[in-house]
Amino acid sequence: MKRRRVLFIRLSQFRLFIRKFLIAILFVSALALMMLSKADSLVLEKTTTAVTMVFNPVIRIIQMPAQFVYGVYEKIKDIGLVYSENKKLKKENIELMLIKNQLRTLKMENRLLARMLNYTPPPEATFVTAKIVAEEGDGFSHSLIAYIGDADQVKEGQVVLGAESVVGRVETVAGKYARILLFTDINSKIPVLVERNRERGILSGDNTTVPKLQYTALDADIVPGDMLVTSGVAGIFPAGLPVGIVSRIGEDEIEVETITDIPRLEYIRIVDYGIYDDVVKLMQEEED
């Protein structure tokens, strides 16, 4: 009698198995991806970067007609404001000229004093202005995608400023695009201090529009209206950048209002203070 060979699973049986359990396999894959993304897998990072590189140009193209209509509307709106804006700007210009003269004197004085102390100044910050091409924000995450073009100097971790204050940091760079993690996102934790009295705390995003100030001293003297600035601790953000204003002090939490109107943001500045690389290098050295 001839024996049947049953050493390997037949391809047709394998296909049948896959077809039968495909949905279960995909569910398990989704959960596995979540677990892997918690572990910051390099392969997953590359996958998301590739997808971002493919689809961001599409978003940029499909938004062009809408951007055109919005641009025309903004221009018409601006025409009505030209006269009053001009008057205001002229007044501001006079004030700024006075400040400029004062600054020039202070700069000279500072240079002389620095020379006397043999002080080495830190490198000056450089920045890239980028246009926002996509935004997303709901209860699950808050981020933006900006077009950076051929700007090579944009790197992960760099500070992102809006018109008046910090809005977040660069999370990933994918070709000509960068994803910006807003400071209202749940993953964002910024060490800050109250400008008035140097009380320290951590500004934590929670996927709402009002991030919370946490880890403050129990007897901390904080009142609504206090300005929060970056403390510089942890090395990601340099010290002294405005972040938000305390808006409400509840029983368990301190709510903070953003200074920059994030929904109306069209352009951002990605600033390289030249400290992030040094911090990463130091951390790597410490790990080794």
Added chain:
Amino acid sequence: MEETFSEILENGLKRCLPLLSSILLLLVIYIPVHLPLSRFLRPDVGMICVYFWALYRQDLFGSVSVFILGLIADSLSAVPLGLNIFAFMFVYVFGSTFSSYVNMKPFAVSWLGFALISFLAFAVKWLLASFFYSQFLVFGSILIAYLATVCLYPLIASLNILIQNKCLANEEIIYEQG
């Protein structure tokens, strides 16, 4: 009869049309609108598309298409990779189960079904994300996104019905226009 190259191409494109149109609609929602409420009222268009095609054209929109759509949604946003895939798969499984019941019923029935299934999907998404971040996410803003998604369902469904009836109508017509 043998198919010509153009026929093969046309049929291939038709088979991909539900996925391609869903990707396009998904991308449209990422366009910055510069409105104060835009950060709250961001509907989950992907979920609507998955539900719609699971109800009416499972033959053209399989579980792999759902996975791809979820992967794109996850990659473009800052959520943990896999979160949208899981939620979309959840909607797909329930949508396809619900499919035979909804067939030939008024549009309101499928809308009601979506309101129910998407609520469960948002709740699952919330639980998974809370587990991932080891803290409960604020449910209020998620509820607003859910309501925006349910309200947008008729519009996105109408676009999908148009695609189905204009481009894929050889097989069946979902709703007669007008």
